[in-house]
Amino acid sequence: MISIGNDIIALDLIDAGRTIQPVFYSRILDPSETGFFPGLSPLPFERYVWLLWSIKESVYKCIRRVQPELRFSPRKIIVKQIDWSSDTYRSLVYINSIPFYAQSRVNEKFISTLATNGTGFGNICWDIQQIGQTDPESQSQQVRRALLERLRSFFPNDRLQIERADAGYPVLVKNSSPTNLPISFSHHHNLVFYSFISPS
């Protein structure tokens, strides 16, 4: 079953001083992962830590659709490889011998990651938007509104809504029936990020 997951980190909200303390980053990074950092220069270390968090969270969201009982434990999701070009980072993660692929962007405002267990990103539709209100209800409403608006271009004659599965992942409901179309969304501060596998 092909799945996806995404995550976004608003860099305005990260505490760089705290992030670079070993007591903090050692809860996120496996010792083997600190070895990638010198090769990813000029990324500041605090952004590297949050890049890896973002990859791990996205992969977790991706696998949760397949293994709903799994709990998020960043140190147990290990990034095996990262390559970068300009502001894009491509990584490979294995969980129980299953490969996951992640594609991240890092700029001055945010770190975003899209993860999949599929073979590529070409068929994944996504968008990141800035919103005015940063309270949880507005974040939740805005990301769902943006996602549904985009999905309506694929399903113009259907009644669409988003619900949560018991395990917590979002489910697209079409004409009152749950679909298997993988969708994912995230929000942080004034940023919302949605993604789904193109149904066409």
Next chain:
Amino acid sequence: MDRQEILDELKKVLTPYTANKEALNSLNEQTDLIKDLKINSANLVDIFIDAEAKYDIEIDMDSAEKIHDVGSCIDVIMEKLGQQK
């Protein structure tokens, strides 16, 4: 320290990271950190570190994995405090 005392102190740890301030007023052991308090998952590491400092304990990876609501958080803190005796 009993569970109620830990809950009262834990409320102070959670406050800076809680987006839903109303839920803090009715905080109980069933309160889910992410679903009810709307804590961003990116702040969970901050909460573990603050709780460790407050209670002078160490919350290891396996224990952190068990924490999802206030009750499970109290369970872990009590377990770690018990190990100090």
